[in-house]
Amino acid sequence: MSFTLTMLSFMLSLITNLIMLTGFISVVYWLQERLDLQRDTNKTKTQTLEIGAITFFVLLLFGESWVNTYLGPNAFGLHWTFLNMIIVTMFLSVVKMPNVIIAFIQAIILFVYLFIYATTFAYILVPLSFIFVAELFTLHRKSHVIFARRWLTYPALALLAATVILLIYYTGTYKLDSLFWLRQLGALTSLSIAGVEYTRIMDGVRKKDLVTAEKASHDSLTNLKNMSTFENDLEHAYQQYVTSSTKYYLFEIDIDYFKNINDTYGHLAGNAILVSVAKSLTDLSNHLAADAYRLGGEEFGILVFCKTDDAVVSHQISEQILNNIRSLNVGPIDQNIHLTVSLGEGVPQRKHYSFQDVYEEADRNLYKAKRSGRNRAILSDALLS
Template sequence: MAWSLWLVPPIITSIFFVLGVITLYWAIFSWITAHVKASNRPIDVKKVQIAVGTLCAVGSVFALQLLVRDSHLSWTFTTFQLLLLIFVAYFLQLRIPYWVIFIASVGFMFLNGNVNQPLSWAYTVLFVLFYVVSYQQSVHLWRRPFLRYLSIAVIFAAVLWGIVCLRFHLDWRTYAEELGNYTILVVLMYGYFQIQDRDRRIKERLFQSANWDALTHVQNFAAYDRAVGHYFRHSANHQTRLAMIMFDIDHFKQVNDTYGHLAGDEVLKQVAAQVTAVLKKSDPKAVLYRTGGEEFNILLPDYDLTMSTAVAQRVFEGVRDLRITYNDVTIRVTISVGVSELREMDSNPLDFYKRVDANLYRSKKNGRKQITVE
């Protein structure tokens, strides 16, 4: 259509259409995930991917088809549809139930007014099968992934384009041109996403190193500093509660001196894992941070002093019951804990931190292995 009306080769329009949808997807996905992360709320990335990817793919296919559905050129976006299927199934690995794709395809047939044509039903069944096979090969680490990807993409496209040519009485020269253009785009798409994937992995590693403690795999002081600032502002603006628990591992230097620093590392890892498990049972909104050597903080949004003390008691008991085995030696540790909640007198997060830290200091000064609440 683009070539006959505007003298633009079909492969060029296909490239722009596909890149446009992919760019739209990444823009929406990045905006949603950044917005949720900024508010420190839990997010299921896979669910966001499925929702945004499905919306962009289905919306763009139906929107473009509305432009040509009543003309003899309604086949012109076939390559675009197949590339979007590969984008959703292979590169995003979105596990959409096959019956959802089938229903959407039947709706597409109703849109085009060809629901009573056997070739359209054959196309629909193969289209759904193409999705299933593409998804399966994307989630399995089989050998020679590019050759598998290209073979499946071309074989299905050859059959599907053959059905389109039969249905619209297209000549085989058109078939060869469209299939050739499609193959070029399939190869380019693979290269594009290889670059994107490498870039994404680099960004993820940078994000992990900037926000997560490499030893204990809990969030670090930088992440704590951002989170407490966010919660402090939110509490000031919306009059919500905020509590904090701070704890130290008692006599941690003695563990290092007696058993070695590797034993100390094992203690830190297992204490962090135990506390994380306790918090997960209590409330997923409670987040553990390693803010110093053996010092940890827990932020509890929407908690008052009574509620946070109950959480501190569960954390205290969880660590007390922990048995850490290292080189056939069982190490048992305890923690000293300080607890407080945000007050109107706190002019900044540091005031809040100092009060919790003072409570922790009292626990240590008074013999350790206890909780101080104020």
């Protein structure tokens, strides 16, 4: 093949691989965005799909490399761009995927490739193999540090590339002229810069999307989850109850005489009290591994999953909520303010038809508490009977 045709074939294959690489990175980030927005119960499936997609892509690259090397060098040009793609893909997968399984899979695939296609054996392959594995797991463990700094990212990628190139070289597969190696280093450099910088761009897009999703799902004043998220979570909780009998308590909370506070001290003081109550509910929710919500105005909610319906546990949680609010220090506004809340509880029951029925029960019990004098909790009849 003439030099002109070789270079033309080389450039076309390089452009094709750049398109493949950026497309692959986009797919992985799409999966990661799905992971960001999913609940814990759904994340395992998406993580498995993500690992499967990366593994499939690496296997595809190894297959293309084999075809390019052994079946079509005259037709396609022996450019080694697929192996360059493998190096960049391995690096990005290990540093950007938190799952250590990816590092194991990458190592296994490369060693299988070396074992099958090596034409000679050199003893230097043994220490090189240990170095390769050590690099992979170091990249995994230090991924956040390495990828956060360009002056660490590119040297780390260069070290991994050098190790893989030496491993391939000492198998006897590639021993060609200097122009061949010049092309490979040029292609590797191009793919490395494109892959790393495109990944950084996608990181920025992902962070912006997370901020947007956070704003859409959380109350801007208290930073608690908002009403829309509350309804979605409550519906999900009810479906878990129906399908797997997963039980939960729903507490609806209302600040007593909050309108009087707003009218007397102003909305800024009212907002400060809302933030204080939200902080108290957040701390309790973190302790209980529960979720806290602002349902609107001075109303809040807490969703607590439990193994069994237990009136004693339910009473303890409700009393803790009441006592925590009573003990809040709002003295800077006025020492005469004694903050209290009313609370109503709902629990899922077989007589319920939807998640709304649980919410309505909590709402009814909340207004019973308010009509009974406030500063108290009314628990679900299902627990008290």
